[in-house]
Amino acid sequence: DKIGIIVGTRPGIIKFSPIIRAFIEKKIEPLIIHTGQHYSYGLDRIFFEELDLPVPSHRVPEMEKTFYHGEQTAHMLVGIERVLLKEKPRAVIVGGDANTNLAGALAIRKLGINLVHLEAGLRSNDWRMPEEHNRVIIDHISDILLAPTSEAVNNLKTDGVKGKIFLVGNTISDAVNQNKIIAESKSKILETLNINKKKYLLCTIHREENVDNKMITSALCNAIEELAVRFDIPIIFPIHPRTDNRLKSFGISFKNERIKLIPPVGYFDFLKLLSNCSVVLTDSGGIQEEACILGIPCITLRDNTERPETVTIGANKIVGHDKARILQEVEYALNRKASWKNPYGSEVGRTITRIMQTEFGI
Ligand code: UD1
Ligand code: UDP
Known part of the structure; x- marks a missing residue:
């Protein structure tokens, strides 16, 4: 059986x-x-x-x-x-x-x-x-x-x-609850990257619609570059292999050294990075949910989401790939006090x- x-x-x-x-x-x-x-x-x-x-x-x-x-x-x-x-x-x-x-x-x-x-x-x-x-x-x-x-x-x-x-x-609530305390004590990623709590942005991009299209990928990378300059803040970018391949084939690279491209990290390091960042920018499905559970403002680099509950309660903003909009929403998120009720229970x-x-x- x-x-x-x-x-x-x-x-x-x-x-x-x-x-x-x-x-x-x-x-x-x-x-x-x-x-x-x-x-x-x-x-x-x-x-x-x-x-x-x-x-x-x-x-x-x-x-x-x-x-x-x-x-x-x-x-x-x-x-x-x-x-x-x-x-x-x-x-x-x-x-x-x-x-x-x-x-x-x-x-x-x-x-x-x-x-x-x-x-x-x-x-x-x-x-x-x-x-x-x-x-x-x-x-x-x-x-x-x-x-x-x-x-x-x-x-x-x-x-x-x-x-x-x-x-x-959603089982992601249990995954986060079962691992966030372990992650907080076990992960040394903040020390390794030499960054301080609530003083960095976190970014992940891997959706096919975003990274298989050179114009959209360039627009997103351009916005990330601009964020590092405008807010004078480190941006940690654990890069999915699909995105890594695409950036190489499109010949896109980041100039600002505050943007730290790192290989994908394990769950403990990721939970530590996510729960301590100021704002997360992502096109991931799971990360929209986890950010909402952990009380971290999320900026979703897509035109829509299949997780509308995160938007309704004010944890998530859908911004697409327009640079001005991304900058504006990050500024807003950096200056607000995040508080909402976790819709996943x-x-x-x-x-x-x-x-x-x-x-x-x-
Ligand atoms: C897949 C899922 C996507 C999910 C994502 C999670 C589909 C259609 N897409 O996208 O919904 O959000 O996983 O991360 O199923 N690669 C590696 N190592 C790996 C895996 C992939 O190098 O372990 C590289 C390969 O070049 C591969 C490319 O990434 O061709 C894309 O991988 P694939 O599994 O096809 O799709 P994802 O973009 O990972
Ligand atoms: N994640 C991780 N390391 C990373 C990036 C993401 O452990 O470097 C975790 C993240 O916490 C989440 C899941 O991977 O639980 C999300 O996976 P992904 O974004 O690849 O896929 P999606 O959720 O968009 O399908």
Whole structure:
């Protein structure tokens, strides 16, 4: 009577970590299937080590590195199907909107296994985004939809999905709660980078719409350069490999030495950087949520968000890639007192308890 979990990207590993821990506490050994979509140590294994997660039971054989969604998704689909045929789990959970989850969902659906979607019902309504295609497809073929917010539940109802919807909350609250105190004491990243609490900006960019388009990438980098000059403040920029590749191929580099480009960091270092920064600028989905939970103002470098709850409560501003707007919103964020009620709930363990009580039945 096995329950499978599909992982394969940095945010997926982090968001599943509280569920995997809950399984282990209940003495249920999860069947963790790793798709190999993220493979660099700093995007993959470091999180298993830091979060003390068991080594995946199965890994899809390594794939050719490709930017093509079809080839990547197809490879993972075949690999996951082979594992499922052998292991025959009763239900499998996929979490989020990466190609890893689309591949998993298709393999699970086709074999008639119970398909559970964690983080169901998110919608950016931006049809340029590969993640939006994945969200819509996965939600429509899932049996059990674990929605983080009531807005997500409404999106699922509007879309007329066939599966059963449960409002469970967001496991990112548990991931943050389980790790922020450890991160505060363990991480020495502020010392390493020689920066002081509340005296730096944090920045991450990796969305395909932002970094695969030279004009948008240049505009964003230009705005970051200008921020360092205007506010005379260090900007810490842990760079995703996709972005690193693109900056190199576009020939974009930063001139101001206050902009510190560093390799992607582990979860403890990232939580420490995030919880102590003045403002975070990002296009990440998970970081919009974490900033909101940690009380850090977020400036989202996109035209929309699938996390509207963060905007409604005043934790997040959607600014696109216009330089004047970015500068204006950073200035506002630097000069305001941040305070809002965490829309993801602050009761530790509540989301996990609700997930464990749903009828995929652990
Ligand atoms: C993927 C997800 C995105 C998610 C992000 C989390 C899709 C469509 N996109 O985007 O939703 O927000 O993960 O970080 O699934 N690379 C490495 N090492 C790695 C992984 C990637 O060097 O461990 C490089 C490779 O050059 C690769 C490129 O990054 O071709 C893009 O990786 P990919 O997994 O295709 O997409 P992400 O941009 O990471
Ligand atoms: N993160 C990290 N190190 C980094 C950047 C991000 O540990 O250098 C964590 C961050 O705390 C969040 C998750 O990675 O939990 C977000 O992943 P990402 O931005 O890659 O993906 P998205 O959430 O946009 O899908």
